[in-house]
Amino acid sequence: xxxxxxxxxxxxxxxxxxxxxxxxxxxxxxxxxxxxxxxxxxxxxxxxxxxxxxxxxxxxxxxxxxxxxxxxxxxxxxxxxxxxxxxxxxxxxxxxxxxxxxxxxxxxxxxxxxxxxxxxxxxxxxxxxxxxxxxxxxxxxxxxxxxxxxxxxxxxxxxxxxxxxxxxxxxxxxxxxxxxxxxxxxxxxxxxxxxxxxxxxxxxxxxxxxxxxxxxxxxxxxxxxxxxxxxxxxxxxxxxxxxxxxxxxxxxxxxxxxxxxxxxxxxxxxxxxxxxxxxxxxxxxxxxxxxxxxxxxxxxxxxxxxxxxxxxxxxxxxxxxxxxxxxxxxxxxxxxxxxxxxxxxxx
Amino acid sequence: xxxxxxxxxxxxxxxxxxxxxxxxxxxxxxxxxxxxxxxxxxxxxxxxxxxxxxxxxxxxxxxxxxxxxxxxxxxxxxxxxxxxxxxxxxxxxxxxxxxxxxxxxxxxxxxxxxxxxxxxxxxxxxxxxxxxxxxxxxxxxxxxxxxxxxxxxxxxxxxxxxxxxxxxxxxxxxxxxxxxxxxxxxxxxxxxxxxxxxxxxxxxxxxxxxxxxxxxxxxxxxxxxxxxxxxxxxxxxxxxxxxxxxxxxxxxxxxxxxxxxxxxxxxxxxxxxxxxxxxxxxxxxxxxxxxxxxxxxxxxxxxxxxxxxxxxxxxxxxxxxxxxxxxxxxxxxxxxxxxxxxxxxxx
DNA sequence: ATGAAAGCGCTAACAT
DNA sequence: ATGTTAGCGCTTTCAT
Numbered sequence: 001x002x003x004x005x006x007x008x009x010x011x012x013x014x015x016x017x018x019x020x021x022x023x024x025x026x027x028x029x030x031x032x033x034x035x036x037x038x039x040x041x042x043x044x045x046x047x048x049x050x051x052x053x054x055x056x057x058x059x060x061x062x063x064x065x066x067x068x069x070x071x072x073x074x075x076x077x078x079x080x081x082x083x084x085x086x087x088x089x090x091x092x093x094x095x096x097x098x099x100x101x102x103x104x105x106x107x108x109x110x111x112x113x114x115x116x117x118x119x120x121x122x123x124x125x126x127x128x129x130x131x132x133x134x135x136x137x138x139x140x141x142x143x144x145x146x147x148x149x150x151x152x153x154x155x156x157x158x159x160x161x162x163x164x165x166x167x168x169x170x171x172x173x174x175x176x177x178x179x180x181x182x183x184x185x186x187x188x189x190x191x192x193x194x195x196x197x198x199x200x201x202x203x204x205x206x207x208x209x210x211x212x213x214x215x216x217x218x219x220x221x222x223x224x225x226x227x228x229x230x231x232x233x234x235x236x237x238x239x240x241x242x243x244x245x246x247x248x249x250x251x252x253x254x255x256x257x258x259x260x261x262x263x264x265x266x267x268x269x270x271x272x273x274x275x276x277x278x279x280x281x282x283x284x285x286x287x288x289x290x291x292x293x294x295x296x297x298x299x300x301x302x303x304x305x306x307x308x309x310x311x312x313x314x315x316x317x318x319x320x321x322x323x324x325x326x327x328x329x330x331x332x333x334x335x336x337x338x339x340x341x342x343x344x345x346x347x
Numbered sequence: 348x349x350x351x352x353x354x355x356x357x358x359x360x361x362x363x364x365x366x367x368x369x370x371x372x373x374x375x376x377x378x379x380x381x382x383x384x385x386x387x388x389x390x391x392x393x394x395x396x397x398x399x400x401x402x403x404x405x406x407x408x409x410x411x412x413x414x415x416x417x418x419x420x421x422x423x424x425x426x427x428x429x430x431x432x433x434x435x436x437x438x439x440x441x442x443x444x445x446x447x448x449x450x451x452x453x454x455x456x457x458x459x460x461x462x463x464x465x466x467x468x469x470x471x472x473x474x475x476x477x478x479x480x481x482x483x484x485x486x487x488x489x490x491x492x493x494x495x496x497x498x499x500x501x502x503x504x505x506x507x508x509x510x511x512x513x514x515x516x517x518x519x520x521x522x523x524x525x526x527x528x529x530x531x532x533x534x535x536x537x538x539x540x541x542x543x544x545x546x547x548x549x550x551x552x553x554x555x556x557x558x559x560x561x562x563x564x565x566x567x568x569x570x571x572x573x574x575x576x577x578x579x580x581x582x583x584x585x586x587x588x589x590x591x592x593x594x595x596x597x598x599x600x601x602x603x604x605x606x607x608x609x610x611x612x613x614x615x616x617x618x619x620x621x622x623x624x625x626x627x628x629x630x631x632x633x634x635x636x637x638x639x640x641x642x643x644x645x646x647x648x649x650x651x652x653x654x655x656x657x658x659x660x661x662x663x664x665x666x667x668x669x670x671x672x673x674x675x676x677x678x679x680x681x682x683x684x685x686x687x688x689x690x691x692x693x694x
Numbered sequence: 695a696t697g698a699a700a701g702c703g704c705t706a707a708c709a710t
Numbered sequence: 711a712t713g714t715t716a717g718c719g720c721t722t723t724c725a726t
Contacts, residue, residue, distance in 0.1 A: 001719065011697045016721060023722095026695060043457035047403060048719035050394035051702050061441065065426045067624070075422065079412045082443040086451075091460070094408065094441045096429040104433075110390035113438070221627045247628070254630025277414075280568045281594070281628065283601025348703065358713045363705060370706095373711060395703035398718045698725075702718105709714070 001044070007036035019044060020053075058091045059304060060114040060137075062105070062128065064121045065096040067219070071246060072275040073291040074120070077142060080294025081118060084301035090115075102127050109135040116304045118142055118297075122153075124190040140304045140316075142296060143192055152307065152315035154299045156273060158193060161289045161322040162200035165242055165270045168287070168324055170208060173333035174240040174268060177205070178213045178231040180224065180252060181244050187216065197244045197272065213238075217248035224251025225258075232259070239333050240268040246278055253282055264331035271329075273322055284328025292320045348391065354383035366391060367400075405438045406651060407461040407484075409452070409475065411468045412443040414566070418593060419622040420638040421467070424489060427641025428465060431648035437462075449474050456482040463651045465489055465644075469500075471537040487651045487663075489643060490539055499654065499662035501646045503620060505540060508636045508669040509547035512589055512617045515634070515671055517555065520680035521587040521615060524552070525560045525578040527571065527599060528591050534563065544591045544619065560585075564595035571598025572605075579606070586680050587615040593625055600629055611678035618676075620669055631675025639667045 005012045010029055017023050018033045025033075036042070050056040061081060063074075078094075085092045093114065097104045099121055105128055108114070114137055119128055122143030129151060132139045141153035169177055179201045181187070182194040198214060205212035215231050217223035227248055232238055243249040249271055253263065261267050263284060271279065272289045279286040303316045352359045357376055364370050365380045372380075383389070397403040408428060410421075432439045440461065444451045446468055452475055455461070461484055466475055469490030476498060479486045488500035516524055526548045528534070529541040545561060552559035562578050564570035574595060579585055590596040596618055600610065608614050610631060618626065619636045626633040650663045 012720085013698075013722080014696060017696085020721075024695070029696080041457070043454060045398075045719050046458040046460035047394055047397035048702090049721075051392075051398045051704085052719075052721040054702075054721095056394060058440070065429065070419070070422050070426070072417070075417050078441070079417070079443065082412065082441055086443060092441045093405070094425070094429055094439045096426065096433060107390060110388070111393040113393035221630070221632070247624070250628040250630070257630060277594070281597040283568070283597070283604060285568070359704080360706080360714075361712060364712085367705075371711070376712080392703050395718090396705075398720080399703075399705040401705095401718075696726085698723105700721105700723080702721080705716105705718080707714105707716085710712085 001042070003040055004033065004036045004042050007040060008032040054112070056113055056115050057089065058093050058114055059085055059301065060093050060095055060108065060117040062095055062097060062117055062119045064098045066098070066121070072277050073273060073293075076275065076291065076293040077120065077297035077300075080297025080299075081301050082297075083294070084298040088301070088305055090301075090305070099123055099126060099128060102131055105131050106135065109137045116140070116308055118300050118304060122155075122192055124192050124195060126190075138304065138307045140300045140307070142300050144317075145192075148317060150315055152303060152317060154296055154303060154316075154318045154320065156193070156292065156296070157319035157321045158196040158273075159200045160319070161272050162197050162242075163204055164322070164324050165272055165289050166201065166204045166208075168326070168330065169240045169242065169268060169270060172240075172268060172330060175210060175333075176213070176235050176237045177210070177240040177242055178215060178235060178238055179242045179244070180227050180231075180248055181214060181216050182248075183218045183223070184216045193273065194244060201242070211235075217245055217251075219245060219247040221247060221251030221254060224248030224253075225255040226251075228252045228255040228259075238267065240270070240330075243269070243271045244273065246271060246274060249286075250282070263329050265334055268330040268333075276325070279325070279327055282329065287327045287330035288325050289322035290325045291322055296320055348389070350387055351380065351383045351389050354387060355379040401459070403460055403462050404436065405440050405461055406432055406648065407440050407442055407455065407464040409442055409444060409464055409466045411445045413445070413468070419624050420620060420640075423622065423638065423640040424467065424644035424647075427644025427646075428648050429644075430641070431645040435648070435652055437648075437652070446470055446473060446475060449478055452478050453482065456484045463487070463655055465647050465651060469502075469539060471539050471542060473537075485651065485654050487647045487654070489647050491664075492539075495664060497662055499650060499664060501643055501650060501663075501665045501667065503540070503639065503643070504666035504668045505543040505620075506547045507666070508619050509544050509589075510551055511669070511671050512619055512636050513548065513551045513555075515673070515677065516587045516589065516615060516617060519587075519615060519677060522557060522680075523560070523582050523584045524557070524587040524589055525562060525582060525585055526589045526591070527574055527578075527595055528561060528563050529595075530565045530570070531563045540620065541591060548589070558582075564592055564598075566592060566594040568594060568598030568601060571595030571600075572602040573598075575599045575602040575606075585614065587617070587677075590616070590618045591620065593618060593621055596633075597629070610676050612681055615677040615680075623672065626672070626674055629676065634674045634677035635672050636669035637672045638669055643667055 005015045116138040119141045122141045124146040144153040144155045202212040215227040217227035271286045273291045274288040279288045352362045365377050463485040466488045469488045471493040491500040491502045549559045562574040564574040618633045620638045621635040626635045
């Protein structure tokens, strides 16, 4: 920077000010400085800037890496966030700290390496909120806690998503709908998307005077197969599956085929918060409430950066909707076949 | 840090030295300093350390986010790398810079924010190698270029992977094997895994005196379906599919079902460099050459950190194998049915 | 509109 | 084994 200043015949502070834009510089000198920078291939040292300005230009992406958070939907968040950060000349620091490891987060946040944080895999009661607040690290949740007063977040509108899916199935004439959710443990641990969708499902079904059948499953195909068998026992007349668990859903599809039940002729299937990529893997392709993809990540970064700028205003809260994309896995209710519970469909 | 020093009755440099371990400290004073740190909840300022030591303790994860690089296998790399970095008290900075954007990489590397870089989505001729070398940023490739002399890397042993898969199919009696690869464009752009596996496949088949049938497909189910139809036209007696393209493979599976061909009774299927998670999505579950998961990412970080420590030695190069996991999608050759090319199997 | 200089919070010589 | 101090390369008052 010293060299650039000499090269342009100005002081170092002037060079700094054309870099930061923190005070007006005459067009003439600015041009000379810029030229000198280009000439010398000058790039400001990030650590020095960070130390002097107390702004690292680094955003933390708090992404617990339990395998649940690792689908195509989450990857899209990351992609969106990374690109938005890059556009704003910021960096993204990926931290795999588990949601419950308060000490590790405290250590990270105390290092003053982050200007702000994006919190993924948010739980209903998430201890990270309190830690970040206490340590004065601005943050935006990708997801939301149970109590969202004063907490900035962007999240999927799960209620809207469930309603869209259920109404699609109702429109097709289905009345016996089973909801395949994540595992009991996921629910117990406060995994918000599972809890919220389940509650919405119960509510919506009740609104239509229908019985809300719910089964839970680990995120594996085997668990999905078992879940479908359970569902068929509890409701032999089952004509539609609504899933909040992609991995289990592929097991459900396999089990349906095994039982001789055709999709969508015998059973309609809708997968919620699912990417087009994943929808495409099944045959027929899955009707989905399509996850917002990179939008959510981008949005989160934009909200966070706005918070860092000025603000003081009310914390930004925003719900993004999933949109219904009808593919081959859902269709009109055809018939209500007699079925042997838990066995092969009678012919 | 000043406060900690006073609290412990020592100088700031002593505090610094217990932090860095750069010179011996008597057990007694070290204990006092540590106690003072704990007492005051002291955490060293990362920017200040970075500036003074010229070591940011940040590793760059250069991960171009074209959608190809976004499967479960790549996610596992990231997980492994993140955890290894955390264990070594380092951070991971996620950069989505495309492999071809030399300027953006130059800008990033010149900021001296990275102690080193992990390079993902490596191309056969990758311009990033030259840039990083020129700017003096140590790096390890996850993948490898065509010419690997003097370039540190960790990669999958694709030749071993292809041999394992082909030999499994040969053992089962299959002779008519089609290789479903990534798209023509991916090959043309120098996507190394696609090029290497295809070459190995051709070689191995030739070694056994067999015709190497190869079809390419975009990473979509639709392309996979089309690819299978093409393959059946070119080789109606086809009894096995070997895939290097997960997305297309699910299309292949769908098309096989449509054509009335059962897996594995009529056609055996093996997917290469595939995670158990993805293998499980299909019914029956896919026989795979299972990708090394988080190992590769962890290894890359360890190699990079070792390079940063001392080094000077020969650049570390390591190939990790995929191991055969036989699931339900592969079985003994049963028969060679007469088939109507491109149509439904005759019965 | 520009310059001079005092830090930012550490590390690492150079001391003893 | 510990202390003293000069930077690290910037930003940002306080000047003019």
